[in-house]
Every structure is written in C-alpha cells, then in structure tokens.
Amino acid sequence: MQQKTLVMKFGGTSVGSADALAKATQIIRDAVRDWDRIVVVTSAMAGVTNLLLDSASQSALGGGTSPLPNAESALREKHFSAADALIKNDKLRDEAKAAINSLISSFVDLCKAIAILGEASPRALDAVASLGERMSLRLLTAVVNEAGIKAKGIESTEFIVTNSNFQNAHPDFYATKEKTQALLDPILEEGFIAVTTGFIGANAEGVVTTLGRGGSDYSAAIIGKVLPADEVWIWTDVDGVMTTDPRIVSSARTLSEISYGEIAELAYYGAKVLHPKTIRPVVEAGIGLRICNTFNPTHEGTRLIANGRRNGRVIKAVTAIQKQRLVTIEGRGMLGVPGVAARAFGAVASTKTSVPLITQASSEQSICFAVPSETAPSVLSALEETFAHEIEVADIDRVWSTDDVSIVTVVGAGMKRTPGVAGKVFSQLGDNGVNVLAIAQGSSEVSISLVVEACDTEGAVKALHELIVS
Ligand code: ADP
Ligand code: ASP
Ligand code: MG
Numbered sequence: 001m002q003q004k005t006l007v008m009k010f011g012g013t014s015v016g017s018a019d020a021l022a023k024a025t026q027i028i029r030d031a032v033r034d035w036d037r038i039v040v041v042t043s044a045m046a047g048v049t050n051l052l053l054d055s056a057s058q059s060a061l062g063g064g065t066s067p068l069p070n071a072e073s074a075l076r077e078k079h080f081s082a083a084d085a086l087i088k089n090d091k092l093r094d095e096a097k098a099a100i101n102s103l104i105s106s107f108v109d110l111c112k113a114i115a116i117l118g119e120a121s122p123r124a125l126d127a128v129a130s131l132g133e134r135m136s137l138r139l140l141t142a143v144v145n146e147a148g149i150k151a152k153g154i155e156s157t158e159f160i161v162t163n164s165n166f167q168n169a170h171p172d173f174y175a176t177k178e179k180t181q182a183l184l185d186p187i188l189e190e191g192f193i194a195v196t197t198g199f200i201g202a203n204a205e206g207v208v209t210t211l212g213r214g215g216s217d218y219s220a221a222i223i224g225k226v227l228p229a230d231e232v233w234i235w236t237d238v239d240g241v242m243t244t245d246p247r248i249v250s251s252a253r254t255l256s257e258i259s260y261g262e263i264a265e266l267a268y269y270g271a272k273v274l275h276p277k278t279i280r281p282v283v284e285a286g287i288g289l290r291i292c293n294t295f296n297p298t299h300e301g302t303r304l305i306a307n308g309r310r311n312g313r314v315i316k317a318v319t320a321i322q323k324q325r326l327v328t329i330e331g332r333g334m335l336g337v338p339g340v341a342a343r344a345f346g347a348v349a350s351t352k353t354s355v356p357l358i359t360q361a362s363s364e365q366s367i368c369f370a371v372p373s374e375t376a377p378s379v380l381s382a383l384e385e386t387f388a389h390e391i392e393v394a395d396i397d398r399v400w401s402t403d404d405v406s407i408v409t410v411v412g413a414g415m416k417r418t419p420g421v422a423g424k425v426f427s428q429l430g431d432n433g434v435n436v437l438a439i440a441q442g443s444s445e446v447s448i449s450l451v452v453e454a455c456d457t458e459g460a461v462k463a464l465h466e467l468i469v470s
Helices: 016-036 049-063 069-086 088-116 122-146 173-189 216-226 260-268 277-282 340-350 375-386 388-392 415-416 421-430 453-469
Strands: 007-010 037-042 150-154 193-197 202-203 208-210 231-236 257-259 288-292 303-307 317-330 358-360 366-372 398-401 405-411 436-441 447-453
Touching: 007 208, 007 216, 016 037, 016 069, 016 122, 037 202, 037 216, 049 069, 049 122, 049 453, 069 088, 069 122, 069 366, 069 447, 088 122, 122 150, 122 202, 122 208, 122 358, 122 447, 150 173, 150 216, 150 288, 150 398, 173 216, 193 216, 216 231, 257 260, 260 277, 260 303, 260 375, 260 405, 260 436, 277 288, 317 375, 340 366, 340 375, 358 436, 366 375, 375 388, 375 398, 405 453, 421 453
Parallel strands: 007 037, 007 231, 037 193, 150 193, 231 288, 257 303
Antiparallel strands: 202 208, 288 303, 317 366, 317 398, 317 405, 358 366, 405 447, 436 447
C-alpha cells in the first residue's frame, strides 16, 4: 500500500510557549495515528527572530550600552522555561538545554564580531537569524520525544540547498531533492518523525542562508515538493485564511476554501498568514495545502483548491501592505518616446527592488509605481542617474516619491465575471472618506489594488470588508 506522507509546519506562536508546544505535540500525536510518514517543520519561538536581528543591528551600530546581556538572558529564559515545564526526563532536558546554550553562545560571539566590524553583512545577519529555528528545533524535538513520540531532529541546512542570495535565498530544487530524500527517507523509514528547521538552508559551500522573513511556510512547501508529500499543513494562530486580518477587523471570517490564484494575490499583497512563495511548489507538485489553528485544532481551517468556487461573494477577502511609496516619473517629453518604461524599470531592478504595483496614465506623461518605503531613496537616485540627460533637457520634469502609503487589495476569483466591482469599491471608499491615490487591477482579474494614504489604511480595510460581510 502507498505510504501517506504529511509535512506539518508550526509557526512562531505555535511553538512560542510551553502551552503552545504542548498543543503542537498533541497535534503531532494525533497525526501519527493517521499518517505513515511525518515531517515537522518548526519556526523560531515567537519574537525570537526579531530579537536576534535587532541585537545584531544594534551591535553593528556600536556605542551606548550593549543589548547583548539582555537578549542573551531573554533567549535563555524563553527556551529554558518551556524545557523545564515540559521535559521531565533529565537527560533529554539537559541535552536540549546544553545544545540551546551553545547556540546562544554562538549568538553572543557573532554579535561581538559584528560590533568589532561595525557592520552586519547579509551573510552575518543570516547566521544570526538562523539561530532561532536552530534553538526551537532542539526544544521541540526533545518535547516530542518526552511525549513518547519517536522523533529525530535534523537541521534543514543539511538538505535545503540554496544560492548565496543571503536574506532571500532561492532553493536549488534538484540538489535539495537529492539531499532531502537521502537524509529524511531513512529517518522516516525507521519509523521516526523527522523534525526540522523552517526558514533556513545552506549554499553549496555549506554557509547558512535564510529564505526571507516568514519563510518557514516556504520551507514546508519545498520539503513537501521534493519528498514528495501528499499534504502540507500550516499550523498558525488563527483559524486559517480569513476575509481579512483579524487583528484589523475582529469580525473577519475563515474562508473554508481558497483558490491558488486568490491565495497568491492575498499573500503577495500582504496577508501574512501564508508566505507568498509557499504556493508555487505545492501547486506544481499537486500537493494538498491546509492552513489551520494550533489553538483550535478541531476547526477545519482553510483548504487550497485548484479553481475558485464562488462562495456567493464576488469579493472574498481584503488585505493591505503598509510602508510603500509611490514613485512618479513625469514630463511631457516622455510622450510617445519608446523605451522609457523599460529604462525606468531597468533602473529599479538595478537596486534589487521589486515593484508590487504599476500604473501608467494613457497620456504617457507619467509612469507611477509603488516600492517598499525603505528602498525609495536608492530607487530615486537610480532613476535620476538613468534619466540624467532627459532631466537636463527637461524632457522629464521630475522624479519624485510620496510619503508612506499603503496598498489595499480586494481579492476574489468571481470579479472576473462580474462587472462593476471597481465601481462598488470606489464608492464604498468614497462614502467612508478614503481618498484613492492610484489603482491597478491584477492581469488575472482576481484582484484590484488601491493605493491610499498611510493614515487611511485601517479605514479602507474596514470599509471594504463590509462589502464582504454585508
Ligand atoms: P506564524 O508565526 O504561524 O507563521 P504569522 O504571524 O506569520 O504566523 O501569520 C499569521 C497572522 O497573519 C495572523 O495572526 C493574522 O494576524 C495575520 N493575517 C493577515 N491577514 C490574514 C488573513 N487574511 N487571514 C488570516 N490571518 C491573517
Ligand atoms: N522565524 C522566521 C521569521 O520570523 C521565519 C518564520 O517564522 O516563518 O521570519
Ligand atoms: Mg508566518
């Protein structure tokens, strides 16, 4: 009979305390009954990655009092209190604590080295950030073993092979497949569950990389694809993908199903519940994806489906990304001149910035696009350099950017067949006093994105969410 394989990923909150770890362990125990082969992917405990990266950045700045002693004791307290609460077996507990302690020592050493250099390179930041998952791996593996479930811990740096694009590394799926099968298959065949780290990998030379913030979801999908698994389940702190972020609108509801196209737009436009890169590997490998709540495990959560079925609503969900700026290139001399857009986006690409939204007025007198706020200064300089001549001869009047704005996006596969959605969206925003600065419709017609002032973000999300629930 065909063996059934499940990959389960637990997010930061789901392993963030003794209570959460106990719940995660129960979920693993239940899965052991129904599945032949199980891989568990863990995030760092909630707050740990931020703490590690903040400490590294502050070390680089130098001066003042060192944040290190506080960070060091916070890390120890967080991991050790969970270990003390859950692991009664002395040997298991002491080994886990010793391993975590030695990772905390590496953290201190790395931060001291960064302080001496006065600079934290992307490679150094990845080495520091990786410690969160490496610590939670030791903790979770011991907790699961303590509960009588046979588990072996293995770092994903051993088998997720990436390029050297530190902080946003891309996996080499061929090399990863070979190594993952070679290392995980024997563990699974011996009847153990394999516990591994999300978020991290290593380049061909074995140097630690990370897949980008929130990347543990992506790790689960990569492992699911290369094993291959039948299903990937993402365990988080809400009941699945909801009509909007429940932190913004408390009446947000769970969507029991969502299509590939819809979740892709939602994740890309800021819904943190799923890392946007998670979708492609599972879709390509035909793997089932489910998003569910560690703190409410009997809830079915959300299932990913191939085609968007109508749930009676044209707009299914609304999401927002904050801290963006609109960059505009304007000037009458651009009218009908071929290649301006290509040169503009070439300049943006040279800064390694990705552009989430583009609009061009039909008069061709301006090109306008959004970029993450922190990249705006370098994007503006690159554009000024590229168009130095046009600016000098006044073919381009100016290149400028707004203050912080937000991109608010409504998503729903039904929009394709329904006229008048954009009109409804505009009047709803107008009625609620929200001014729209720019608009773009996804080419798949599954989403409409609107740019609003930063101060209007919440108002816009709340107003548009009313279109879904009313
Ligand atoms: P994890 O640590 O488990 O990966 P994240 O914090 O990365 O969890 O993602 C879960 C969070 O995503 C939720 O707590 C919720 O606030 C936020 N979120 C944003 N948009 C949505 C949405 N549409 N549906 C559900 N959660 C959302
Ligand atoms: N711990 C990593 C982060 O905070 C990865 C993750 O949680 O998915 O970004
Ligand atoms: Mg996440």
